[in-house]
Amino acid sequence: MDPQTKRERDSRRSAAYEVEDRWSALLDNGGTLDFFGSRLTLPVQRRFGSVSVMQTYVDWVLTHQGVVEQFGTLSPVMVRERAGQTKAHYDPATSTIAIPMESGWAARESVLLHEVAHHVIARGNAAWHGTAYASAMVTLVTCALGPEAALVLRTGYEDAGIRTAS
Numbered sequence: 001m002d003p004q005t006k007r008e009r010d011s012r013r014s015a016a017y018e019v020e021d022r023w024s025a026l027l028d029n030g031g032t033l034d035f036f037g038s039r040l041t042l043p044v045q046r047r048f049g050s051v052s053v054m055q056t057y058v059d060w061v062l063t064h065q066g067v068v069e070q071f072g073t074l075s076p077v078m079v080r081e082r083a084g085q086t087k088a089h090y091d092p093a094t095s096t097i098a099i100p101m102e103s104g105w106a107a108r109e110s111v112l113l114h115e116v117a118h119h120v121i122a123r124g125n126a127a128w129h130g131t132a133y134a135s136a137m138v139t140l141v142t143c144a145l146g147p148e149a150a151l152v153l154r155t156g157y158e159d160a161g162i163r164t165a166s
Contacts, residue, residue, distance in 0.1 A: 012162050016129035019156035020137075024110035027149065035155075040148040045109040054099060054112060055079040061116055066143040071136070077119050079112075090118035113140045131163045138164050 026033065030044035048054045055078070061067060062074050075095055082089060082098035088106045089098045097115040099106050117137040118128060126132035134157045142150040154164050 012127065012134075012160075013129040015160040015162055016134065016157070019153070019160050019162070020110060020114060023149075023153050023156055024108070026152065027110060027145070028108075033152070035152065040152065042149055042152065043145050045145070047104070047109075048107045048112075051079055051081050051099065051101065054097075054107065057109070058097065058112060058116060061113070061140060061144055064143045067140065070139050071120055074120065077116065088115055090115040090122075092118070092122040095119060095122075109144065113137060113144060116140055129162070131165070134162045134164045 024045065026042055027045035030042045033040045033042055046057070048057065058077050058079055062077065067074070078094070078096045080096060080098055082100045084100060086100070088100065088111050090096070091098070097112065097119075099111065099115075101107055105111075114137065117133055117140055120136040120140070121128075121132045124132065134154075138150050138154050138157070141153055157164050
């Protein structure tokens with residue numbers, strides 16, 4: 001993206017974080033979920049013990065057949081440890097995901113997929129947590145965690161007023 005191009009206003013950021021926090025909590029335990037009268041089986045999300053294992057996971061996600069079919073070949077992303085411990089971060093200028101490792105809260109699959117979704121939409125000027133982001137996140141989750149986890153996430157987004165399709 002040209003540095004002079006303005007990104008759309010990110011008006012859905014807090015809503016996206018709230019949805020993803022609730023969804024991630026469900027994935028911490030996985031198992032059977034009664035979902036509007038249907039029984040879904042959610043996976044347990046992965047937790048990572050090192051930056052090198054997270055790098056391997058991100059590389060796998062970026063080369064997953066379903067991700068490539070949806071988005072084309074994506075440029076590589078570097079994963080590094082972040083000094084600050086309050087949030088994870090994606091830097092589009094360097095294609096780098098920075099993850100706080102000391103407390104362990106961010107070293108999990110839902111956080112990495114969130115940051116990879118930012119990488120997917122970084123080429124455009126879409127809001128960081130808008131429709132393009134949510135659509136990318138749902139695709140990544142479908143590929144990495146399965147359709148049940150993606151359905152629950154998509155439903156959460158839609159309930160919060162975040163569209164997942166344009």
